[in-house]
Amino acid sequence: MIDIGFGPQVCAELTGGASREWLVPDGRGGYAMGTVSGLRTRRYHGLLVVAGETPASRRVGLASLDASVLLPSGAQVRLGAHEWSSGDVDPRGYELLEHFALVDGLPRWRWRIGDTVIERELAMLPGRPCVAVVHRLVCGGPVRLELAAACTWRDAHGERRADGPTPRMEPVDGGAVIEGAFRLAGPDWTPEGQWWLGVHHREEAARGLPAEEDLWYAGRFAGQLARPGDTVSVLAWADQLDQQPPPATEVVATARRRNRRVVAAARPADSVEATLTLAADAFVVRTGQAPVDVVAGYPWFGAWSRDTMISYEGLFLCTNRATEGRELLRSYAATLSEGMLANTADTGRVEYNTVDATLWFLHAVSRHVTVTGDTDLGDELLPALRGVVDAHLAGTRYGIAVDPADGLLTQGGTPGTALTWMDARVYGVPVTPRVGKPVEINALWINGLAGLAELTELAGQDAGELARLHDRAVTAFRKRFPAPTGWLYDVVDGPAPAYPLGGSPHHDDDLLRPNQLLAWSLPYAPLEPDEATLRRVAAGLLSPLGPRSLSPDSPGFTGRHRGSPAERDGGYHQGTVWPWLLGPYVDACRRGKLPVDELFTGIEAHLTEYGLGSVSETADGLPPHGATGCPFQAWSVAELLRCRRTR
Template sequence: MIAFGFGPGVCGHLDVGTSREWLVPDGRGGYAMGTVSGLRTRRYHGLLVVPGSTPAVRHVGLVSLDPAVVWPSGAQARLGAHEWASGSVDPRGFELLERFDLTDGLPRWRWRIGDLVIERELAMAYGRSCVAVVHRLLAGGPVRLELAAACTWRDAHGERRADGPPPRLEPAAGGAIVEGAFRLAGPGWEPVGEWWHGVRHREEAARGLPSDEDLWHAGRFGAELDRPGDTVAVLAWAGDLAAEPAPAVEVVAAARRRNRDVVAAAGPADDVERALVLAADAFVVRAGDGRPDVVAGYPWFGAWSRDTMISYEGLFLSTGRAEQGRDLLRGYAATLSEGMLANTADTGRVEYNTVDGTLWFLHAVGRHVAVTGDDDLAAELLPALRAVVDGHLAGTRYGIGVDPADGLLTHGAAGEALTWMDARVHGVPVTRRAGKPVEVNALWVNGLAVVADLAARAGADPGPATGAHGRAVESFRRRYPAPTGWLHDVLDAPAPAYPLGGAGTYDDDLLRPNQLLAWSLPDPPLRPDPAVLRRVGAALLTPLGPRSLAPDDPGFVGRHRGGPADRDGGYHQGTVWPWLLGPYVDACRRAGLPADGLFVGVEAHLGEYGLGSVSETADGAPPHGATGCPFQAWSVAEVLRVRRN
């Protein structure tokens, strides 16, 4: 697989070194995460971030282990890095880094101080909230290595400050238990117990969020490194605190073996696919109840059904995980209610608030059966899928239902944003898409075909799916082509929601990428016209995928930056979404247009932001800097899927 390596020109340049982030997942929704330079730039960064009842409920525990080299003369070199509320950065250990590598998905740092070379490796024990950090003397010595353990215990989305009680520490063999939540163990433990005030996270400041927190210096580990090859290793783990993990060196070796096995099992064709297969592995987790689930993005998202189902084929079928995928689909089917799939429980309650998530579920089931030939699953889920069709024909939540006038799916509820373009600012949808969105009806047509096909495979009655499919296809072909030369984005949109005023409805012809679904799905309502697709690509395509709005539109926002309102206001108003590269490539191939060159930009991007992965979004304006989650499930999944097909 691709090994990402950077020298002092990147590691020692603070702005460059902090723009590249690494992620080591634990297979449960927790992780270790940070930057190439070692400076924490997000509230979410830490060496032990522990999942809770859902993948979105995470707590930050061990924040950092700051190394300091002490020579027999008493001279010291501090190798850690922190930014403070004053704007100063101290210590500046990144200036002593000669190399950073991400190999087999595991990070490795190498510091050089004259003839002394110290290396650090980090890994997590898969399936357990446990991080192992191993330091090794490569050259020079003898020296003493001390490791200052900076800790907290807080929600990953928040901060903890010194105006409250300090974290509670209890002695334990080789270290301490912090807040009864996680344990530290290593050589030469000495408790300290003091606050570090005003640690700053520059990325949170840039995102318009609280950027400072206070950290608890719980204590330090220390040991002598007399000759090259000597190590100092620390473990931190949550869960069963009495059950000590394997030695740290073994945890690292086991993680490396597992990652290589994951990649080999998928049979990738080249180094790029190897990197994407391993990136995909980060998102497939075992939830608290033991069933498979998908983390939508690191570091702040949990499980969202729309993201899961869009990602399904890339994460499961393109990586040899069909059995896990089968369990996931069965588990999600159990959440169906009134013909709708639960969207998320990340907010603390189960929510049914998408118009398209359920239709993506139909698509995922269809792809699973088509790829695996799993007729048993088709027969098992067919009653649930027919119930989806019945629920949509009869009408369900949020005004979601089939319009009897044309057989197309419509929806709308005040203040709600139910398509994937779901951003709201102060409770008001930014992209108001009530009515009949083009991709929703492409998914409806495709979903009806899936139900009819699975019924035929099972020798069962498809119910109303076949008739509904024919009517929806006829209406789609008649109504969606717009005078502009592309497809309408929304039909029968409520006029008061748009700047035209007046009563009734109107058809929105903004040039957006949603129409790609009308040409790219397995059973699409339209065959792509090469000339139209070229026109769409000319306006929307960037090196990292299609924009969400054409740049010549007055509402176009070229930078996805700033505070929450600024970012949400531009989220779907021109921001680039790499996941849309999947539908775009599918449409090009179906139209007979060249597609192989479309991956060049995103392949180069693997080493630019979230190392080895694909970001959630990018700026719509050049140079299309990456934004959003550095590690995003549907971005990775769709690039992997179409690259392997």
């Protein structure tokens, strides 16, 4: 594991300490999450955030556990941190932090109060919505420690205010049950029951979202720290409320051992791969609805089939989790309808609204069989995969169909839909609708046909028709997509700007975008990369954290992915950097015999800059390429791990 630790110049200063976030997942889609400084900057931050039937239906329970130290002199020193709607930050416990570190992926803080040093460790019980917070006297003392439990019970995407119902508190042995939903337990519990009004979340304010909430001060725990090694611990859990979990120190030890096993099982080549392996583990979950699933990103995303399939090789095959991956592929195959893979939205509804998720699914199954030799799975899924091809030949939802004129895949589109991964909409209008024949969709189609032909032959069946479909599409691709600009068209045969959807004449979009990378990077890519083209693409798109989604000299380029939801969605694919695209870029460079080792420097440094030990969803297209979006993103981690492990 790489060394992730900070001293007082980061911890005790909000610009650094509140902008770096840690994550401890529970393996079910829930988590504990916060900042190095301890300041809650997002409405999603909390020590017990509980997933429902789907990872997206999370609820915040225990928001914070604020420590206060009572010294022998009678002085009280508060170690918590909150920002208020007035603009004040009080208390300012982070100013006493002398060190923060991730140890085996678990956060550890150290506060110094003169000669007294107190350490906090936090872990979640693997597979359960249960958090353990352990405070230990390192040196100095004796002191008395009080821990104030600030609670709520609300949707993670919202707020709760004091003008609504007062939270229900039921006293139980050693603590309380809050709202019948989660339980607190620890030493010397004293119930309180009052609102803390106007807690401010600066990151939500920056994103143009409601930024204030009220928290319920449920009560406080207390204990003596008489000599070094003494502990005061609190547990909070949201299942089996009548059953006490293991002691908090045991929960921490169990989580640490598990994290070490996860890393060791992947046999990483170096400390960066070890860190990425543990980061990848956060996204693999078991929920109430699926035996194995993938959380697209923390803290606000649930499961999305496109993200899952793009991430598949990195999350499962590069970490020696093929058995779990097999479960996942089988469960997703069961969602196929009219040749399309279900895209489970964050609302929990099953929707069929992507053109590429199914094609990435073909790729994931092909890679699984190729890497593991699991031809039994290939044989089992072969009829369903062939059904995908048949449905695309016949035509399926949204005008997705193979064009009989050239064998390429087109998407007719309907008003308000955006079916590729560039799917952002502003006020219901797609920012990049990409109607026609997108370049990466057809690269994936060609790749899928070749992979399926190979699976068919492994099953001892005739793959002649698939080979003919593949060869025809490759011929058409090589003719249609090279553009006079020196790179590939992003979309061909789309409606001209002056015409409505489905209009004529057709328009070929030559804006420089990274989607073309798949035409060179996939295992059965339709084109062989050449150095001149890759250098043109790199000159316009490459940043230290990966390719931009649009070159800076293109109309509509947006260099900062900031502001209100509409502003952010408007720039989501208009120049914003997407780290996951570094994977296809590295693969294309390798196939083109270009050096790649220096491509990892910036993004590896990023592992200590935003979501600690992980890779962000996006970054600004302009320097200094500040990270944006989810701090912990599945396909960003998966693709970096995959392309590093295959060098």
